[in-house]
Amino acid sequence: MRWDSLFDDLAGQLDDELAVDDDAVRIEAERLRRGRLMLRERLVALCGDADAPGPLVVELVDGTTWRLRVRSIGKDWLQADSGTPGGREVVVPLDAIAAIAMTQTQIDWSLDDVAVREPRLLDRLTVSFLLRDLCRRRAAVIVRTRTGSWTGTVDRVGRDHLDLAVHEPGSPRRSRSIEQIRVIVLAEVVVVERAA
CATH class of the missing domain: 1.20.5 (Single alpha-helices involved in coiled-coils or other helix-helix interfaces)
Known part of the structure; x- marks a missing residue:
C-alpha cells in the first residue's frame, strides 16, 4: 500500500x-x-480585417504624424486612408515610418500568432511598381519628402527615383503649366497622396 x-x-x-x-x-x-517579427508583419496583422482595432497613429521620418486606416500592404509600402478631411488615399513607404503609437488592443493584434497564409501578388509589389501605376493613370499627386512637398503628375518612375512634373494643384498636366520637372529619390519619399 x-x-x-x-x-x-x-x-x-x-x-x-x-x-x-x-x-x-x-x-x-x-x-x-x-x-x-518585422514591422511589416505586425502591420499585416492589423490590416484588412473588419474587426481590426481602429486607425493607427503613425509618426513619419519628417516629423509629421498621420492618423491612418491601413487598407493594404505591399512589399515595402502601405496604402491607407488618411485622417485628413475627405480621407484621401495615401501611400507610405515602410522606411518612412519612424514610430507608431498603438493602443494595447492594437499591440495584442499585431503580436498575434497569425496562421501562415498563402503569399499574394501584393506581397511582392514594391513602391516603385505602385508609383508606375499612378504614372500610367496620370493621377495628380502630392509627393511629400523629408524636405518639402510638391503637387504634380508622376511622369516616370525609375528603380530608385521618380520624375514629378510640378504644376498647380487642381490643374491638368500641360506643358505650359509645368513649373519644373523634379527628380525625387525614392528613399526620400515620405508620403504620396492623391490630390483632390
Whole structure:
C-alpha cells in the first residue's frame, strides 16, 4: 500500500515537472517568434480585417504624424486612408515610418500568432511598381519628402527615383503649366497622396 502511494507521488511530481518544462519551451518559442517579427508583419496583422482595432497613429521620418486606416500592404509600402478631411488615399513607404503609437488592443493584434497564409501578388509589389501605376493613370499627386512637398503628375518612375512634373494643384498636366520637372529619390519619399 505504501509503495503504491510513493509511486503515485513520484508520477505526480514527474507530470508537474514535465508540464513546467513544456510551458518553458512554449514561452521560449513565443519569445523567439516575437523576436523575429518585422514591422511589416505586425502591420499585416492589423490590416484588412473588419474587426481590426481602429486607425493607427503613425509618426513619419519628417516629423509629421498621420492618423491612418491601413487598407493594404505591399512589399515595402502601405496604402491607407488618411485622417485628413475627405480621407484621401495615401501611400507610405515602410522606411518612412519612424514610430507608431498603438493602443494595447492594437499591440495584442499585431503580436498575434497569425496562421501562415498563402503569399499574394501584393506581397511582392514594391513602391516603385505602385508609383508606375499612378504614372500610367496620370493621377495628380502630392509627393511629400523629408524636405518639402510638391503637387504634380508622376511622369516616370525609375528603380530608385521618380520624375514629378510640378504644376498647380487642381490643374491638368500641360506643358505650359509645368513649373519644373523634379527628380525625387525614392528613399526620400515620405508620403504620396492623391490630390483632390
